[in-house]
Amino acid sequence: MSIEIDRVNKRFRDFVAVDDVxxxxxxxxxxxxxxxxxxxxxxxxxxxxxxxxxDTGRIRFHGEDTTDLHVSxxxxxxxxxxxxxxxxxxxxxxxxxxxxxxxxxxxPTKDEIKQKVMRLLELVQLDWxxxxxxxxxxxxxxxxxxxxxxxxxxxxxxxxxxxxGALDAKVRAELRRWLRRLHDDIHVTSVFVTHDQEEALxxxxxxxxxxxxxxEQDGSPEEVYDHPANPxxxxxxxxxxxxxxxxxxxSAHIGGIALPAPEYAxxxxxxxxxxxxxxxxxxxxxxxxxxALPAKVELVSVVGPAVRLELHTDAxxxxxxxxxxxxxxxxxxxxxGSDAWIRPLHSRVFLPDERVLNG
Amino acid sequence: MTLSxxxxxxxxxxxxxxxxxxAWILPPGIAVAWWLARYDFKxxxxxxxxxxxxxxxxxxxxxxxxxxxxxxxGVIGSWLYSVFGVSLxxxxxxxxxxxxxMAFPLLVRALRLSxxxxxxxxxxxxxxxxxxxxxxxATITLPLAIPGLLTGTVLAFARALSEFGAxxxxxxxxxxxxxxxxxxxxxxxxxxxxxxxAARLCLISIVIALMSLIASEWLARRTRLRLQERDG
Numbered sequence: 001m002s003i004e005i006d007r008v009n010k011r012f013r014d015f016v017a018v019d020d021v022x023x024x025x026x027x028x029x030x031x032x033x034x035x036x037x038x039x040x041x042x043x044x045x046x047x048x049x050x051x052x053x054x055d056t057g058r059i060r061f062h063g064e065d066t067t068d069l070h071v072s073x074x075x076x077x078x079x080x081x082x083x084x085x086x087x088x089x090x091x092x093x094x095x096x097x098x099x100x101x102x103x104x105x106x107x108p109t110k111d112e113i114k115q116k117v118m119r120l121l122e123l124v125q126l127d128w129x130x131x132x133x134x135x136x137x138x139x140x141x142x143x144x145x146x147x148x149x150x151x152x153x154x155x156x157x158x159x160x161x162x163x164x165g166a167l168d169a170k171v172r173a174e175l176r177r178w179l180r181r182l183h184d185d186i187h188v189t190s191v192f193v194t195h196d197q198e199e200a201l202x203x204x205x206x207x208x209x210x211x212x213x214x215x216e217q218d219g220s221p222e223e224v225y226d227h228p229a230n231p232x233x234x235x236x237x238x239x240x241x242x243x244x245x246x247x248x249x250x251s252a253h254i255g256g257i258a259l260p261a262p263e264y265a266x267x268x269x270x271x272x273x274x275x276x277x278x279x280x281x282x283x284x285x286x287x288x289x290x291x292a293l294p295a296k297v298e299l300v301s302v303v304g305p306a307v308r309l310e311l312h313t314d315a316x317x318x319x320x321x322x323x324x325x326x327x328x329x330x331x332x333x334x335x336x337g338s339d340a341w342i343r344p345l346h347s348r349v350f351l352p353d354e355r356v357l358n359g
Numbered sequence: 360m361t362l363s364x365x366x367x368x369x370x371x372x373x374x375x376x377x378x379x380x381x382a383w384i385l386p387p388g389i390a391v392a393w394w395l396a397r398y399d400f401k402x403x404x405x406x407x408x409x410x411x412x413x414x415x416x417x418x419x420x421x422x423x424x425x426x427x428x429x430x431x432x433g434v435i436g437s438w439l440y441s442v443f444g445v446s447l448x449x450x451x452x453x454x455x456x457x458x459x460x461m462a463f464p465l466l467v468r469a470l471r472l473s474x475x476x477x478x479x480x481x482x483x484x485x486x487x488x489x490x491x492x493x494x495x496x497a498t499i500t501l502p503l504a505i506p507g508l509l510t511g512t513v514l515a516f517a518r519a520l521s522e523f524g525a526x527x528x529x530x531x532x533x534x535x536x537x538x539x540x541x542x543x544x545x546x547x548x549x550x551x552x553x554x555x556x557a558a559r560l561c562l563i564s565i566v567i568a569l570m571s572l573i574a575s576e577w578l579a580r581r582t583r584l585r586l587q588e589r590d591g
Contacts, residue, residue: 051483071486078487084480088502098488101498146484153488 001062001156001189002027003048008057010043017043018054019213025157027062028187030180032200035210036236041193042161044210048191049159050074061156077150077188081162083142085134091145092130095120098153120148123182140171147179151186160192164199176203197237201225209233231350234275241281241320245274245349252349255315257291261349272351276344278323283309284341285332292341295320300336302326309334311342362563368535369543370563373520376451376539380459380519381466381512388466388511393496395467396474411464413525418461422528425457429529447529454530454537458522462515469514473507474500505582513575517568540564 003025010018018040025031033041046052048059050071058067066074086094095117099108108116121127124144126137134142143163150158163179164172180203183190194200200207201221209216209224209232216236217229228234245252250265252258252274259274284292295313302308307329310319322342334340362370391410395403413421429436429447439445447453477500485495501508523541530537532546544560547553 049487051487070491071483072489072491074487075489076487078484080480080484082480084478084484086481086485086499097485097490097498101485101488101490101494149484149488 003157003189003191004058004060004063005044005048006058006060008044008047008054008059010040010047010052010054016040016213018047021057021213021215023208023215023218025189025191027189029205030183030190030192030203031206031208032204033191033193033208033210034195034197034200034236035216036195038212039210040213041195041210045159045161045191045193048157049076049078051078075153075156077153077155077158079143079146079150079158079160079163081165083134083139083146083166085142085146085149087134090131090133091121091126091137092117094134094145095149095152097149116152120152121145123151124148138171139167140175143167143175144178147182151188155188158188158190160190162193162195165194165196172199179203201237209236211236228275228348231273231275234348234350239278239321241276241278241316242318243274243276243316243344243347245272246270247272247349247351252347254344255293255313257293257343259344259347259349261347264349264351267351270351272349274344274347274349276347278308278321280344280346281320281322282343282345283311283322283324283329283332283334284343285334285338287341289341289343292343295340295342297334297336297338297340300329300334309340311340313342365534365543366559366563369538369540369560370567372451372454372535372537373539373541373567376455376458376526376537377516377519379452379455380462380522381516383455384459384463384466384515385512388463388470388515389501389508392467392470392474392511393500396471397479410467413461414464418522418524419528421460422457422525425460425525425529429453429456449531449533449537451530451536454526454539455519457525457529458519459515461522461525462518465518466511466515469511470504470507473504473510476507477503506579509575509579509582513571517571520567520571521564540567 005021005023008018008021021040021044033044035041043052047054050066050069054067058065060066061074086097089097096113099113099116118127118130121130124147126141126144126148129137129141129145134145137145164175167175176199192203204221206219207221207224208218211232217224217233224233225237228237234240243254245254247261247264247267247270249268250260250262252261252272254274264270293313293315295311297309298312298319299310300307305326306323307326309322309324311322313320320342395407426448427433429439431437431440431446431448436447439447447456481499481503482495485499486492490498520539521541523545526537526539527542532538532542538546540560540563544557544564547557547560
């Protein structure tokens with residue numbers, strides 16, 4: 001079932017939570033709504049579910065307008081960040097809830113409910129917890145039960161609000177891979193909200209980046225990461241270095257070097273910013289390239305197999321972050337306080353008024 | 360000690376009026392507590408104040424206001440009498456109305472606190488699973504607010520048992536009809552040489568009050584154990 005969001009607006013008093021958003025989620029796709037807190041992603045999810053009403057705009061499921069349909073009639077599965085399990089019910093009763101509240105005409109028999117619930121508990125690998133209460137389970141287990149409960153009603157769409165946000169790092173990584181596999185098995189149209197870019201890039205078919213109630217970019221994880229549409233997306237998806245640049249006839253000049261910026265062939269002496277990711281900065285101990293910037297190593301931190309350097313260079317106001325494999329770092333023979341040369345391998349240049357020009 | 364027929368009558372009336380009072384205030388009490396717990400509206404402070412008025416007004420004033428409203432010449436009372444032939448003053452039902460009004464704020468206060476503590480996300484989760492509003496309330500909200508409901512009910516019951524001023528003003532002190540334990544005790548104190556009988560009634564009142572407190576404590580502990588949630 002596809003979901004269509006058509007020019008949806010929502011404010012809470014003076015705060016604009018969702019600002020004229022139009023989006024389509026395709027059938028069977030797993031989409032991440034990614035953004036910082038206050039970007040409107042959760043509000044948008046709640047509007048799709050019917051937990052909030054939009055001020056203007058329509059929501060359609062598979063072409064059918066559901067905007068005025070009460071949440072209980074929409075057939076959505078919703079998974080909350082803090083699980084929202086019914087603590088006065090056993091795990092079994094929680095998962096069975098959506099089936100037991102059906103009107104008598106469509107309610108399955110007791111045996112059918114039992115079979116279905118046990119099947120779902122097996123699916124989430126927690127059939128042995130059926131008669132326990134939620135408080136007897138760990139966070140990861142509770143979230144799997146919450147998912148089983150949402151799936152019990154055979155939802156047309158599955159909506160997850162920061163589903164792994166309350167879990168510790170290891171469980172979170174496990175659970176999101178598990179969600180990916182589960183989605184490959186059941187293929188229900190799913191939208192999940194997250195502020196964790198790694199999670200969004202790893203789990204989803206598609207990433208929608210939101211900021212201040214608007215959609216900044218909408219594309220595959222690779223597109224969004226490799227070709228950020230604007231500085232916000234660049235900054236939000238991972239660490240990035242920012243260099244002041246002079247953009248002139250298809251090149252960006254940083255310090256003494258020039259980087260290609262062919263999209264600005266017509267610009268003359270304009271001020272802009274060049275964005276370079278830490279792993280796209282090459283580090284040298286000697287000046288091996290003519291187009292490298294002199295720098296000084298301020299801080300070295302070894303993070304597992306990688307080494308992160310913080311370098312000072314006159315071309316940037318802030319310290320430049322570079323990331324390189326440990327063996328490469330060893331071969332360079334650099335240490336804290338050494339002189340070094342850095343060279344951006346790849347950059348993306350934005351002019352300050354870019355968004356106005358594009359918009 | 361064996362109880363005299365008059366004492367039995369007072370106990371019976373007290374319990375009857377206590378139970379009747381709690382029974383009639385429970386539905387509106389739950390509705391009002393829910394309304395105050397879940398919705399913000401203009402004039403909420405005024406509604407809140409009106410509900411709490413019986414706690415701070417002299418009970419006689421409440422009784423007198425009831426007489427004006429529900430007496431046979433009263434605004435609502437005259438309508439009740441002409442349509443249903445019902446007259447509340449000077450009846451045990453009237454006493455139940457008066458003690459119910461006095462007990463109402465205690466019920467609402469306890470219940471409201473409990474309802475406010477119920478996570479709205481649980482209600483939202485239930486509604487996404489297909490439960491309508493009433494269903495959500497009956498299966499999620501109310502069961503989770505049981506400790507507050509119990510506390511509120513017991514407090515209201517105890518208040519109704521001990522209610523004196525509003526009852527005597529509105530329903531008078533009629534043996535076998537509205538003479539509850541406190542009214543019987545008051546009557547004994549008014550007449551000379553009844554100190555012994557008064558002491559017995561005192562003792563009975565204390566025993567009933569203690570029993571209801573112990574019962575509520577036991578019930579509350581049981582439900583609290585069941586609802587307790589460890590985090591993390």
